[in-house]
Amino acid sequence: MKLDYQARVLPWVALAASVLAAFGMWYWADKIAAPAYTAKALAAGRPIGNNSDLYPRWLGARELLVHGRDPYSPAVTREIQTGFYGRPLNSQNPSDPTDQVAFAYPLYVVYLLTPTLTLPFRTVMETFRWFLLLTIACSVPLWMYAIGFRPGRLFVISGMVLAVGSFPAVQEFHMQNLTALVVVLLASAVAATVRGWFVLSGLLLALSTIKPQLSCLFIFWLILWATGCWTKRKLLVGSFAAFMAVLLMASEAALPHWIGRFLAAIRSYQAYAGDPSIVQVLLPSFLASVLSVTLFGVLFVLCWRWRTAPAGSENFSWALAWVSAVTLAIIPKLAAYNELLLIPALLVLLAQRQRIWKMGVVARALVKGAFACQLWQWAAALVLSLCSFLLPAAKLRAAAELPMATSPASLPITILAVVVATFYLGNLSRQNPSAGPPISQTLAARHE
16 A cells, blocks of 8 residues: 555656756756856956857858858858857957857758748747757657656656756757757657657658767667668668768758868867867876777677667667767767767666666666766755845855756766666676566567
């Protein structure tokens, strides 16, 4: 009776807690963090415009498709700066930002923005930021389906609320970066793969290459996975190749020889706005390079071993966790919105919690640490939000960054948790092959 009561009450408690946590995060961001950042920018003499990461892509699309101009050109870059910062940047002004906010995406991103080009950018921006929150929420059940994780409906809703109420989601809302769109495209592609809809999966993977640094390892894994049962899975590779060819040819028709301009824009971007990867931050340059190569090498070996796994199986899910973790370890951009790509890794750790509990103390500690880093952001934001009802928000600005205190540790701890948990699971499987069935084995077999 007691267990039955807990089973009925616990999902509602989880939902209430997630709503409270999301409220705390958004209230903190609106009343404490945003004013603190604005005050800091004004004090430093930094220009402030629309500050929307969508604007360079939107203006570049409009100039190409409406006016026939090259979106990679210096003239368009200056117009982008005028909207983004409020004026063009002045290289002689030491207080001006170094980020040139140029159009540095593959050209075919313009086709995704075509329906918005006749609207005022203010309308596009306000609509798009809510659309991004919707994509973040939708990515959670899609990733759950992709890894075979089937919690109750209220737990799924709680996960969606927490995702939308996380700091990366808040940053996406205010900056309108395209990371959330790429994450939901990847989640949809993998879910479609599990379902057996390979043509749809290929289309979604092709569209996800608008940010190739985020999608390339996911595409690598799914292509390698397709070779594990080529006769049944070759349609995935064929559809991806076909849709990529369409995107590339359509872009070439709109702007001949655009690939060279795009590569030049990427090199310039790395010079003025690139960050070191997380391993470069934590280690000396040589060791960081060695670790990056090692991580990719281990990823390749594991994916090669797991390529025959059914879609949605345990090994398929761990491959997704590894791909997301390695991607975030090696990409040269330390932006919080990129941590939306941690969702599949965290969900795999959560889905495997019972087996992880039987592992050694190191694995358990790392997994607990990964989730503790996530919980801290909501707890600290909620405390600051509650304090703002008693104290003026201005007095709390000194502590405005407290919810982000665990951000530097969150990514490396989660990566280590995935690595160590995989190692322990491998040992458990060798010691006891029947230690646990693959996740969603029945579902995966049905769609193979």
